[in-house]
Amino acid sequence: MSLSVITYDRILSIIGEVVRVALPPQVRMDPNGPRYGDLAVVREGEGEARLAQVVKLDPGEASLQVFGGAQGLSTRACVQFLGHPPRVAFSGNIMGRVFTGAGAVADGGPPLSQEPQVEIGGPSANPARRALASRMIRTDVPMIDVFNSLVESQKIPIFSTAGEPHNTLLARIGVQADADVVVFGGLGLTFDDYWRFRATFEDAGVFARTVMFVNQAADPPLERLLVPDMALAVAEKFAIEEKKRVLVLLTDMTAFADALKEVGVAMERVPSNRGYLGDLYSQLARRYEKAAVFHGAGSVTILSVTTMPGGDVTHPVPDNTGYITEGQFYLRDGFIDPFGSLSRLKQHVIGKETREDHSAVMNTMIRFYAGARDAERKQAMAFELSDYDLRLLRYGALFKTRFMDITTSIPLEAALDLGWKTMAECFSPEELLVRQNLIDTYYPAQAA
Template sequence: METTAFQKTYTKIEQITKATCSVRAEGVGYEEMASVNGRLAQVVKIQGDLITLQIFSGTEGIPTNAEVVFLGHAPKLKVGDELSGRFFDAYGHAIDGGPEVDGKEVEIGGPSVNPVRRKQPSELIATGIAGIDLNNTLVTGQKIPFFADPDQPFNEVVAMVALRAKADKIILGGMGLTNDDYLFFKNVFENAGALDRITSFVNTTENPPVERLLVPDMALTAAEYFAVEQNQNVLVLLTDMTLYADALSIVSNRMDQIPSKDSMPGSLYSDLARLYEKAVQFPSGGSITIIAVTTLSGGDITHAIPDNTGYITEGQLFLRRDSDIGKVVIDPFRSLSRLKQLVIGTKTREDHPQVMNASIRLYADAANAKTKLENGFDLTDYDERTIEFAKQYSEKLLAIDINIDIDEMINTAWELLNRHFSVSEIGIKAELVEKYGKRNGN
């Protein structure tokens, strides 16, 4: 063994699996970076002096006498205003042909913010998507997942949110993106002229899967720089957390750890919580809001990944294809923003909560009417009106391609309510009907 100023070098590997190798060493820290035969690796387990390293590109071809050099630090990202408008890989290296960022080096994966330094979220974060802003309003500092089937256009939705969201900075963390997905994000951002406020960290299917484990930490470290140093409202978009969890599973299985539910590591809850808990509203005004895609296998909400995610986050946004209108919508029954009460009716118009509740109640009546129809029962006039209302409500408000501001969403809802129902059927307070819901010519 020879030691340089900050680096310890070893040449006797004791054990090699498909993704990891073990070596006896001292004075090494958890999550410390290392080079194994020139390949980047990271410390994932320490048992006495036996150190296990995960090798990002795999262990194929590495001999037992390979040189292991410990670098003396966890993965780092250079932060600064130059991050804006750029695309980076999982290690924080530029992949867009531009220069490397010349900024302050910060170790990624640090602790989340102390609760006493947090403020209760109270600022609206508008996405321009009516199915979110009207029924499942988001607030700065919130953490919420998109649950979607793999064949749904969730990356298009993520790109839409990135372009429309009223945030100072958008940080995209792409895990296991196809090359087409990567180019899609790049082209959409460039063509919209929005690159200057978006920073992207991308791992594609051509990169080693284990590298995905670095992407969320890179994205959140960049977010912390803008939120803390610049007092900006930052929206972090992560896609796809299922592929992140699969990478965790690859490493733990190859370390011969006993898997938990659905072949996931026993640490899945804490691995996910460590990331999601970075969502925060600072008293100084900066904030980090996290929206993360979790793809479902056959719509299975009980799988370990969405199941654990649901415990950690403050609601969920559920994508589904509406067969009546042939579009993908934000499902009003399975979606929920647990923090919307903090802003609706105060940061939005006073009639927002009642319009939202009335619309969803009548939408639910339409679902019951459809069940009656499917079971061969006759429909009442009211049933038929609810079904027509629900179809138009889906088309004009729930569909993900609707891009309008919140006041216009509320006005559209009033228009549909007035078209199909009497004042008594709508059931909204008389003074709000008088002020906002007056019928044309009445």
């Protein structure tokens, strides 16, 4: 008997957005009965059908998470299981389209109900079948390209706080990155933020290679649990079947973790650190580990935003994220912090895929900027400054203006040339402590 034609009308309880329904004996023994992650429809009388998902199975009962919220439902409601986990449309026709957090068309365009469907939330690729990361994804953001290169198959977050321009940075990377496809997943965005992302992609002429899944702040919070899975399922299909280089942009994964906590509270699960559940690490890792380079196919790279409540990096979400991902970009005071940021895969491309002077420029410029910060502290404490200190201060001001501004857009080679020019304006060749052959080739002749 098909599960979809059986009506389950014995509701045991409704707590928050979680509905517990009793399963009859014949279904309890059926190996094809409801499974964890399957979808269901909850309806009361002639009311609107609400989509739900199985989040827990116990002997004789199933717990369902209602994405539209359980407000207005009573124990007289009925449940029908659909017999499959959530699915999302996948074909070339989804390019340039916007979907809700539940996968429905949200841009007023034609429906895609006849398009092939792909199940979301599947396992990540076997690590033994992945290719080694060896290609750089250029973003034209100098603080990334020069100092912490983004590499194909990398999973890396932007650690930020409220009020920082992380959405501006993420949109700029989506526009400028040399990826074939950009899949955007927005979690809990205000309408203004959503529209700013969309307008940025459209104005830059890249919307045709972009797919957007957006859960807005006014939408059911629990739909935020589906957005990363839908975005990553589509990205994986583009990478494997279409052999595309796919960049997945996710904002904000702290909102995703908060939705997980909300479900756990409704299910009366024992909380762990600061109210988050003990499986937070596993839930985040399931999504981030989708990043991969596939042999003979394309790749999936994940760049996410993780907001730190109160700027606390020990908060459970950024803390767990740091153990999963391969570095991080710290956004502080409107700048990408050159000291807190780190890309653990940059050594795979620097000097191999990029210019021979890349490593020297990166290390030397950061060394001088660290000296400039020390000189600023000496100046603040009214110490006497040497001529070298004054040149460090001048260099620090130039570095912040030319490189750290997140609105700056410079191709990598031009950024390296600008690095040499900036250092030459403040320091002699001997003070750079760089190999002579690089100085002979790249140090500006007019400054020598």
